[in-house]
Amino acid sequence: MNHFLDIHTTDADALHRMIAQARRMKSARDGRPRGMPDDETPLAGRMVALIFEKPSTRTRVSFDVGVRQMGGETMVLSGNDMQLGHGETIADTARVLSRYVDMIMIRTFDEAVLTEMADYADVPVINGLTDRSHPCQIMADVMTYEEHRGPIAGKKVVWTGDGNNVCASFLHAAGQFGFDLTFTGPAQLDPDPEFIGFARSRGSTVTIERDPARAVAGADLVVADTWVSMHDAQSARERRHNLLRPYQVNDRLMAAARPDALFMHCLPAHREEEVTSAVMDGPSSVVFDEAENRLHAQKAIMRWCLDV
Numbered sequence: 001m002n003h004f005l006d007i008h009t010t011d012a013d014a015l016h017r018m019i020a021q022a023r024r025m026k027s028a029r030d031g032r033p034r035g036m037p038d039d040e041t042p043l044a045g046r047m048v049a050l051i052f053e054k055p056s057t058r059t060r061v062s063f064d065v066g067v068r069q070m071g072g073e074t075m076v077l078s079g080n081d082m083q084l085g086h087g088e089t090i091a092d093t094a095r096v097l098s099r100y101v102d103m104i105m106i107r108t109f110d111e112a113v114l115t116e117m118a119d120y121a122d123v124p125v126i127n128g129l130t131d132r133s134h135p136c137q138i139m140a141d142v143m144t145y146e147e148h149r150g151p152i153a154g155k156k157v158v159w160t161g162d163g164n165n166v167c168a169s170f171l172h173a174a175g176q177f178g179f180d181l182t183f184t185g186p187a188q189l190d191p192d193p194e195f196i197g198f199a200r201s202r203g204s205t206v207t208i209e210r211d212p213a214r215a216v217a218g219a220d221l222v223v224a225d226t227w228v229s230m231h232d233a234q235s236a237r238e239r240r241h242n243l244l245r246p247y248q249v250n251d252r253l254m255a256a257a258r259p260d261a262l263f264m265h266c267l268p269a270h271r272e273e274e275v276t277s278a279v280m281d282g283p284s285s286v287v288f289d290e291a292e293n294r295l296h297a298q299k300a301i302m303r304w305c306l307d308v
Ligand code: CP
Pocket: 055, 056, 057, 058, 059, 060, 129, 137, 266, 267, 268
């Protein structure tokens, strides 16, 4: 039994195999109605609990559809409606759920909730985003880059804006998939040095460049995310916007990257804030492929978790 808690804590060969399997499963579905199960249904008879303590569109729908395509069933639970949100411990919740379901995906705030769930569950636990990381997203992003441009190893990825949870998983992926990452954003919002240290310890070059135009020179991939994440206080909104405005991804910034550079955003995007509509809807953008690939990548992650 495998938990999928983070990219840096999962074996790199296993990550590569998951991406390859996701691509095979995607092409095997080519042209089929979305609701039709796969030819192979490795999750037949399995029940998966999907717990959300924060809002979600992509994670909720892609996990739900992915389980059904593989022949399983899901139960979508809101943390607030569970006893978990009213004083029952994470450990007890994990022990109880393990008596009913075959796998647990959880989106939560504090990373400690995820790790405690994994410590006490007898079934695999998957990280569907915490305040610290978003590994499923970056598996889809690596898959998307490679579909369009071939191996991501050796490429230059530029993260613009807030050094947040999604940036953290990009840094973990830099170490595991062998690409370099340049962070461009204000010093107040730098990524945690621990994430940078992981990427460097695996031989990736991590650069911090405050000037966004200089940062994107030679970039193969430019990435943006919201300026205010779900775990950020709304009272910090104005301060963050003021700090982050110089890091907006627009046509001028994309023109400073390589001519074949791709643009990614995990979505939801705030158009005309961190990215302009011209870039989101322009020829470099692969944002909807990323969203689709959540489905395929997570199907491979779930198969790895259950070894099926
Ligand atoms: N990218 C992502 O995780 O989207 P949701 O918040 O809609 O799940």
